[in-house]
Amino acid sequence: MGKSVNPDLAKARSQATFDPANLTNYLYGGPEKLRRKRYLPAFVFKELCTEMSLTDLCLIFLGLLTHVSDYLGLTLSIENMAAKEYKEEGFKSTDDMSREEAYEESMRRAVYTNKRVLQLNLQDQEEQYYFREIFVPGANPFALHYVMFKDAINTQGTEDQIQKWLPLAETYAVTGTYAQTELGHGTFLRGLETTAEYDVQREEFILNTPTITSSKFWPGALGKTANVAILNAKLITKGRNCGMQSFWVPLRHLETHQPLPGITVGDIGPKFGYHTSDNGFLQLNRVRIPRENMLMRYSKVLQDGTFVPPENDRLVYVPMTQFRFVVIGRSGWTLAKAVTVATRYSAVRRQSEITPGGGEVQILDFQTQQHKLFTQIASAYAMIIAAKAAKDLYDSAFSKMEKGNLEDLPMLHALTSSMKAFNTWEMATGVEQCRMACGGHGYLLASGIPQMYTDMVSACTYEGENTVMCLQAARFLNKCQEAANKGERLPQLTRFLQTSRLNISSSLDQDVDLNDIIAAYEFRAATVISEANARLNAGLAMGKSQSEAWNYASQLLVKAALAFSHWFTVRALIENMRGAGFDNSTETLLLQLAKLYALDGMLRYSGDFRKVG
Ligand SMILES: CC/C=C\C/C=C\C/C=C\C/C=C/C(=O)SCCNC(=O)CCNC(=O)[C@H](O)C(C)(C)COP(=O)(O)OP(=O)(O)OC[C@H]1O[C@@H](n2cnc3c(N)ncnc32)[C@H](O)[C@@H]1OP(=O)(O)O
Numbered sequence: 001m002g003k004s005v006n007p008d009l010a011k012a013r014s015q016a017t018f019d020p021a022n023l024t025n026y027l028y029g030g031p032e033k034l035r036r037k038r039y040l041p042a043f044v045f046k047e048l049c050t051e052m053s054l055t056d057l058c059l060i061f062l063g064l065l066t067h068v069s070d071y072l073g074l075t076l077s078i079e080n081m082a083a084k085e086y087k088e089e090g091f092k093s094t095d096d097m098s099r100e101e102a103y104e105e106s107m108r109r110a111v112y113t114n115k116r117v118l119q120l121n122l123q124d125q126e127e128q129y130y131f132r133e134i135f136v137p138g139a140n141p142f143a144l145h146y147v148m149f150k151d152a153i154n155t156q157g158t159e160d161q162i163q164k165w166l167p168l169a170e171t172y173a174v175t176g177t178y179a180q181t182e183l184g185h186g187t188f189l190r191g192l193e194t195t196a197e198y199d200v201q202r203e204e205f206i207l208n209t210p211t212i213t214s215s216k217f218w219p220g221a222l223g224k225t226a227n228v229a230i231l232n233a234k235l236i237t238k239g240r241n242c243g244m245q246s247f248w249v250p251l252r253h254l255e256t257h258q259p260l261p262g263i264t265v266g267d268i269g270p271k272f273g274y275h276t277s278d279n280g281f282l283q284l285n286r287v288r289i290p291r292e293n294m295l296m297r298y299s300k301v302l303q304d305g306t307f308v309p310p311e312n313d314r315l316v317y318v319p320m321t322q323f324r325f326v327v328i329g330r331s332g333w334t335l336a337k338a339v340t341v342a343t344r345y346s347a348v349r350r351q352s353e354i355t356p357g358g359g360e361v362q363i364l365d366f367q368t369q370q371h372k373l374f375t376q377i378a379s380a381y382a383m384i385i386a387a388k389a390a391k392d393l394y395d396s397a398f399s400k401m402e403k404g405n406l407e408d409l410p411m412l413h414a415l416t417s418s419m420k421a422f423n424t425w426e427m428a429t430g431v432e433q434c435r436m437a438c439g440g441h442g443y444l445l446a447s448g449i450p451q452m453y454t455d456m457v458s459a460c461t462y463e464g465e466n467t468v469m470c471l472q473a474a475r476f477l478n479k480c481q482e483a484a485n486k487g488e489r490l491p492q493l494t495r496f497l498q499t500s501r502l503n504i505s506s507s508l509d510q511d512v513d514l515n516d517i518i519a520a521y522e523f524r525a526a527t528v529i530s531e532a533n534a535r536l537n538a539g540l541a542m543g544k545s546q547s548e549a550w551n552y553a554s555q556l557l558v559k560a561a562l563a564f565s566h567w568f569t570v571r572a573l574i575e576n577m578r579g580a581g582f583d584n585s586t587e588t589l590l591l592q593l594a595k596l597y598a599l600d601g602m603l604r605y606s607g608d609f610r611k612v613g
């Protein structure tokens with residue numbers, strides 16, 4: 001029996017001027033991917049939530065075979081076992097639980113999904129993510145394992161190390177974390193104090209956190225879950241500091257899960273959000289690991305202690321760059337979830353009258369409510385689509401890097417840094433706007449929005465604090481501006497610094513031309529970047545050192561990075577909406593949404609746009 005839908009919601013949906021399926025297919029990468037995304041949780045929920053005879057299971061299994069047989073290697077006996085095991089315990093909301101209970105419940109669900117992903121032989125990363133998200137909606141205790149731990153092995157390990165360690169991670173023979181941040185340092189990596197001193201006699205590294213501030217602090221899963229870390233430490237060999245390197249460090253006994261000798265590890269305590277992630281601390285008291293435990297894809301330590309440096313010492317940062325891309329995309333989807341909740345609520349919530357005596361209206365009828373929500377719908381689309389555009393750039397650059405061509409690394413770092421800051425800040429303000437648009441009920445945990453905020457707003461801090469990331473991007477943009485000042489050739493992504501002109505044909509009383517919108521954002525970015533460069537040079541002209549002048553110009557440099565990201569987002573949104581092959585009614589609507597996003601941005605940053613005319 002179909003669920004009964006609220007009549008106001010049904011009416012609102014019936015007024016759509018486009019077919020939602022067109023958009024859903026576009027957002028999820030096509031009908032087949034969408035079908036898989038929907039089929040998996042539905043299948044598992046059906047298996048879990050109803051008493052099923054073996055006949056039922058066979059019918060479903062056969063049903064699956066016609067749809068998704070290309071990847072489901074189901075074996076009914078295992079399915080039955082998983083179903084029974086989980087059904088008896090069932091789902092419990094963590095909202096009313098203590099942190100300990102919530103962690104245990106999330107761990108129970110995560111272990112269940114890990115098992116199911118293996119049983120279903122789900123290879124596709126996206127499908128794994130969709131599947132997990134259904135069962136572990138909050139912070140997943142294995143999050144670091146799924147993302148940074150495995151990415152670090154894949155990108156920093158030699159082929160032999162990947163062969164040896166990745167299967168352990170894929171089968172959960174080990175559970176990992178990525179331990180870099182220390183109590184005293186998160187941003188300034190050159191300030192990390194943990195040491196890895198090479199003992200040439202025994203061909204081992206001696207790992208040590210010599211001070212309280214060198215304690216690893218914050219890594220997810222360190223508190224309870226992980227038994228191995230990819231740990232970043234200052235390599236010292238032959239008496240020389242060779243900078244930050246990555247090491248495979250066993251933390252806990254694989255059977256007893258007790259900390260190994262020399263290891264002090266635990267949970268850092270309650271946080272603003274992310275309650276079911278056990279972020280932890282770690283102290284190492286001269287812990288020995290074999291030389292082979294240093295991840296040696298790019299840099300090496302030979303048996304005699306000789307350090308072989310990497311071709312580029314920034315390659316050790318690749319796992320962070322990779323994860324910033326994950327954050328860029330997830331920010332858009334988080335806002336999409338929050339604005340979906342708020343918009344549906346606004347269709348069914350009747351409050352106050354527009355016409356006295358006319359009866360209470362759906363709050364979606366208030367123009368102020370539409371402004372709150374439609375701008376966030378547009379922002380969610382913009383962020384999701386810009387993340388796809390950035391990922392395309394990343395994939396092409398990364399494939400070059402894998403062949404040893406590192407020319408795009410600076411552009412990639414700048415793009416991921418600025419877009420991670422832009423998207424997470426936009427997501428944070430957008431989710432909060434959605435919560436407030438739901439009045440008191442938005443403040444209930446049951447609305448789902450508070451946890452979306454408290455969990456995801458940490459993305460403004462982790463993986464590179466946003467201001468710092470903007471300044472990183474500004475290094476690249478400023479270099480490009482200096483090159484533009486000298487008439488030199490620029491990277492493709494920043495050639496607009498030399499070509500952007502303000503020749504807007506639209507006038508305010510006509511429907512604005514989309515090309516004019518892109519040109520306006522491009523010109524605004526070029527102007528702000530040029531202004532930041534001018535302020536930096538003014539600082540130098542005042543006799544300041546390069547670093548003092550950089551600090552003197554840093555507020556404008558942050559603005560330059562954000563203006564660059566805003567331009568990249570508007571351009572990606574408009575170009576992808578025009579080129580996506582939608583039917584006329586859908587394309588018309590999406591271009592209207594793109595205009596709303598761009599014009600709202602001009603209003604919010606009207607100072608910049610007025611200043612550049
Ligand atoms: C959405 C979430 C989904 C699921 C949840 C999943 C997981 C759970 C949640 C959280 C996990 C969080 C994990 C973490 O937070 S891991 C730790 C992250 N830490 C950081 O990001 C540290 C940030 N700091 C830095 O990256 C560096 O210290 C910084 C870049 C700020 C400074 O570097 P440095 O000290 O070397 O000085 P600079 O002179 O500024 O840079 C030198 C040079 O190197 C270039 N550079 C720097 N970084 C990179 C990079 N990543 N890639 C490429 N190039 C890089 C930089 O541009 C300079 O070059 P140049 O300008 O040519 O001189």
Ligand SMILES: Cc1cc2nc3c(=O)[nH]c(=O)nc-3n(C[C@H](O)[C@H](O)[C@H](O)COP(=O)(O)OP(=O)(O)OC[C@H]3O[C@@H](n4cnc5c(N)ncnc54)[C@H](O)[C@@H]3O)c2cc1C
Pocket residue numbers: 144178179180181184185186187188217218219220274279458461462463464465466467468471
């Ligand atoms: C939920 C969560 C999960 C995390 N998970 C992990 C993990 O799994 N593994 C891991 O290794 N780490 C993890 N971290 C740590 C995270 O990476 C750091 O918190 C982050 O890198 C910021 O560093 P910090 O905390 O030292 O902040 P700081 O750098 O001390 O920032 C404080 C202020 O100083 C300013 N500042 C710092 N440097 C500069 C500069 N050069 N110019 C201008 N302003 C500056 C910043 O803008 C900010 O306003 C996590 C953090 C959180 C919150």
